[in-house]
Amino acid sequence: MLIGLLLPFILITDISPFLRFGMFAEPVKKDMPVEHFMVKCQDESILEASKLGFSESNFYYLLRNYYYRDELIQFAGKLFQANQHLREVTIYRIEYNTKTLTGDTVSLGTFKR
Amino acid sequence: MIKKVPIVILFLLPIAVGLLFFYYLLPAVASSYQGQPDSFMRFLIDIFYPRFYVEKERFPLSFFTNKATQVFIRFTFIYVLVIVFYLLYRYYKSFQLFVSSKMEIFTNHKNISVLRILFFLYTIYILVLLTQDLFLLSSIQVFYKPYFWLKIFHVPFPPSTIIVSMSALGILSSLLVVINYRAIVFAIISFLVFFLFQSWAFSFEKLEHGFATYTYAFILLPFLLQEAANTTSSIKTWVLPLIKLSIAAVYTISALEKIFVSGSLWFMAEHLQTYLYLHPTIFSDFIRQYDWLCAALSSCIILFQLSFIGIFLFPTFKWWWLAGGILFHTATLVVMNIGHPLNPWVVVYIFFIDWTRVYDKVVGAFKNTKRFSAH
Numbered sequence: 001m002l003i004g005l006l007l008p009f010i011l012i013t014d015i016s017p018f019l020r021f022g023m024f025a026e027p028v029k030k031d032m033p034v035e036h037f038m039v040k041c042q043d044e045s046i047l048e049a050s051k052l053g054f055s056e057s058n059f060y061y062l063l064r065n066y067y068y069r070d071e072l073i074q075f076a077g078k079l080f081q082a083n084q085h086l087r088e089v090t091i092y093r094i095e096y097n098t099k100t101l102t103g104d105t106v107s108l109g110t111f112k113r
Numbered sequence: 114m115i116k117k118v119p120i121v122i123l124f125l126l127p128i129a130v131g132l133l134f135f136y137y138l139l140p141a142v143a144s145s146y147q148g149q150p151d152s153f154m155r156f157l158i159d160i161f162y163p164r165f166y167v168e169k170e171r172f173p174l175s176f177f178t179n180k181a182t183q184v185f186i187r188f189t190f191i192y193v194l195v196i197v198f199y200l201l202y203r204y205y206k207s208f209q210l211f212v213s214s215k216m217e218i219f220t221n222h223k224n225i226s227v228l229r230i231l232f233f234l235y236t237i238y239i240l241v242l243l244t245q246d247l248f249l250l251s252s253i254q255v256f257y258k259p260y261f262w263l264k265i266f267h268v269p270f271p272p273s274t275i276i277v278s279m280s281a282l283g284i285l286s287s288l289l290v291v292i293n294y295r296a297i298v299f300a301i302i303s304f305l306v307f308f309l310f311q312s313w314a315f316s317f318e319k320l321e322h323g324f325a326t327y328t329y330a331f332i333l334l335p336f337l338l339q340e341a342a343n344t345t346s347s348i349k350t351w352v353l354p355l356i357k358l359s360i361a362a363v364y365t366i367s368a369l370e371k372i373f374v375s376g377s378l379w380f381m382a383e384h385l386q387t388y389l390y391l392h393p394t395i396f397s398d399f400i401r402q403y404d405w406l407c408a409a410l411s412s413c414i415i416l417f418q419l420s421f422i423g424i425f426l427f428p429t430f431k432w433w434w435l436a437g438g439i440l441f442h443t444a445t446l447v448v449m450n451i452g453h454p455l456n457p458w459v460v461v462y463i464f465f466i467d468w469t470r471v472y473d474k475v476v477g478a479f480k481n482t483k484r485f486s487a488h
Contacts, residue, residue: 013161016261021367027375028387053252068170078255
């Protein structure tokens, strides 16, 4: 049991069912921008994660992963599979600096079914 | 001569790990970063560090070599602690007695019964929540990426019929444990259902820590029930102290993680301010305005988590840590909207309470009240 507790700490990873407790541990750099994502549907309304079955945090966590893996096309494809009513989505990335209170919004692309 | 051999091994092991680190791991990290991992590294990344493929796109190579160096430093740190413990235990009788007094305690059936009933009633509640979660997740199962054991055994996301049947099995098993019918067998079944449900819920690229200490207690609980089943009188237990130690160690390891990753930066106001910004509520917006308050709260969090192992070593003062824990988790919920009102991290505090004493006090107070009203 104690080995199970210590191994994730040493190897800096989760070894199910034993977990690494790195939440909030990462250092925050001065003036580090905070990023948000937003998905808009064909009618310009913002896609609500809860209507798809996601919690909001899980949805944006997943989207962020797909973005950094350069797999947004696959992400959009899966969104279309999960919701038959979606025909088109536009994904935005918003970078915001908490110190200077400045931000920048970039469209990452529009994807069609 | 025989006694000297293990001592030599004690010194050879960190040297071997050091050689492995400098001559294999560091170059292997660099080649994995450049997209050419060998088959062993690919296996390690796929199983233990799938986030590498995301982080590789975000961070420079130095991020990963630093991480590899951290592994070596952490190994050495824990290794030194273990060796010191081993040598103290081997050569100091008083230390041996101290360890024995902490790791082998006496409890009774009344205490174990209360723990069993409370824990498994709560398990029923957790299984209902997880069942609801899995139903929600089934609508987005196109995003399913099996996590760890599920990946190794190629387990797909379950259809609704399987979710319902397994949920019923888990809930029924927990109920049978509550009424103490073949408690050990049904506790194991209940754990397996919980573990599988949790693994499925984690298979959407996001791991939650919400059930961590509860899971560790759950793994050990069947052994505690086994100890209780083996005797009719007072129970000499090593499992109950181990459950307490595991829970306490998690807090201390969380603090060590923060210190190892961020060092003194973690105590800067800016650190907490950024995390408060990411979890906006009226309370987090208020606290964020005051640098001194953020720095003080960060220091209190580290102090609380680091010292939590004291609840195991100095049980006389346990109520301080328990109250601190309840305050900490409640504050996290209220200020950052993280957690749950019936938080499993707080529920496992039941293991630190001597329920026999609580029972005796409640019954005593009740008898006194009756006597007083009779007069």
